């Protein structure tokens with residue numbers, strides 16, 4: 245044991261974790277905040293490494309003000325918060341978080357924990373998607389935001405969801421050559437009539453704005469397409485798709501960003517002991533929690549996209565609400581009027597999100613009908629056919645399929661292939677995807693790098709520099 | 712189309728901004744490659760046309776995918792035997808990356 249008395253631990257320094265930390269500190273609480281990233285901000289407000297010079301406006305566009313505010317909020321906490329960047333939590337059990345940080349492995353004892361672990365791209369595999377040059381939409385965005393690079397020349401973006409038009413816009417804006425934006429949804433712009441969408445008019449208007457801007461910039465935008473394949477000998481050379489009339493098309497490109505909105509990162513919540521429930525809208529198993537993010541049992545609080553995807557503004561609200569719930573549970577006086585206001589704002593966003601998810605469901609039918617030879621698990625090259633052959637197993641638990649075909653046993657633990665694999669298995673069995681069960685989170689949630697040599701090298705460099 | 716043999720033709724990442732950073736040199740299989748301070752190892756290798764790895768199961772060339780530490784498809788080895796996730800590791804001057812004999 246570390247000898248320290250257990251306290252409050254927050255995992256994740258994105259908008260949710262940052263606002264949770266800020267709220268706790270404002271109430272005089274001590275807390276530890278860890279994030280595996282070197283710099284705070286999470287996905288949307290990700291900061292490039294030291295030495296990069298583009299201003300917030302160039303990095304975050306419309307969201308520059310919010311990005312600055314979230315970064316400043318964390319910086320302002322100073323010594324009052326024990327912030328530990330570069331620290332991965334790879335397991336949680338019995339009030340102990342197991343970490344891997346700059347000084348190697350460690351343990352943090354806690355009596356309350358706020359999990360603000362965020363989200364990653366939702367991926368639907370298709371033939372050729374393992375070729376060099378194919379990235380997730382988020383990966384393409386990280387290349388630009390945090391490294392100043394485009395994923396190819398020219399680039400195509402394919403999939404659906406808010407990131408599709410946003411990332412394409414950011415690329416064109418930064419001077420990248422974008423050959424096309426291919427949207428699997430037909431609806432495109434034709435849905436603002438849904439009553440729920442009125443609640444999020446601003447968010448929705450932004451999506452429309454990006455799409456219109458791209459068209460005006462002469463970028464071909466095609467809706468209602470079906471992905472066919474990523475093509476290339478040793479690396480990506482072109483993307484093949486069928487247009488809405490069913491004609492096959494080919495676009496030459498060396499970079500392809502794919503994604504179908506995002507999905508919650510839930511492994512730690514599960515290891516911490518949260519009850520999991522299948523969310524039919526997200527088509528994902530999510531930790532159960534009340535409106536404020538209070539898990540059903542234990543002193544576990546969930547905040548931000550890790551507790552179900554609702555976006556960055558909601559993440560800030562949910563970070564605050566989770567912290568307020570934690571404080572209230574400890575008998576600390578909180579501002580109930582503020583809590584009510586935050587809940588109201590969150591409800592409006594959730595209404596919009598739900599309407600959007602319903603209007604633009606992830607096209608999982610694309611996964612169910614993939615040819616047998618398509619690689620689904622990119623860690624271990626397991627194909628759709630392998631998964632389908634696992635269907636004789638009873639009960640039809642994805643964990644059994646995993647034992648059979650090893651889907652989800654690869655390095656990524658099914659983060660990438662899990663949702664598609666579940667859909668393929670469900671289709672093969674003719675059952676609902678909720679019935680095939682889920683891949684359980686396992687420790688370590690990410691492979692631990694053997695850094696001994698690297699650490700020694702860093703020390704050597706430091707020594708060399710000081711001589 | 713001719714075979715993309717020169718590293719230039721096979722560049723996978725294209726620099727658009729932030730190119731004024733100080734240069735660093737890393738080594739891939741002994742070959743010196745130029746990179747910029749603050750590059751991740753993934754950026755540095757792909758900007759030099761080096762594909763990161765081959766998949767152990769189907770032998771296919773791989774060059775990362777998520778670029779954010781989630782998919783684990785970018786692990787590479789250093790010459791000292793340590794293994795790193797290329798998309799979340801910043802390069803340092805003199806970094807020596809192992810290149811497998813069949814490096815793609």
Ligand SMILES: Cc1cc2nc3c(=O)[nH]c(=O)nc-3n(C[C@H](O)[C@H](O)[C@H](O)COP(=O)(O)OP(=O)(O)OC[C@H]3O[C@@H](n4cnc5c(N)ncnc54)[C@H](O)[C@@H]3O)c2cc1C
Pocket residue numbers: 255256257258259260261278279280281285286287288289331332333334360361362363364365381382383385407410506509512547548549550555556557559689779
């Ligand atoms: C690639 C990507 C790009 C996105 N871009 C946009 C965008 O441009 N606009 C938009 O509105 N929304 C975007 N989103 C949606 C985004 O998830 C939310 O808007 C917002 O970032 C959610 O905030 P959060 O605090 O819940 O999570 P995040 O911002 O994702 O922060 C979670 C943090 O937790 C850390 N973490 C996770 N697991 C661990 C662990 N085990 N140990 C230690 N640290 C851990 C991560 O390093 C991360 O910093 C994007 C999502 C993704 C995946």
Ligand code: FES
Pocket residue numbers: 774775776777778779780781782783784785786796797798799
């Ligand atoms: S590219 Fe996915 S973990 Fe590095």
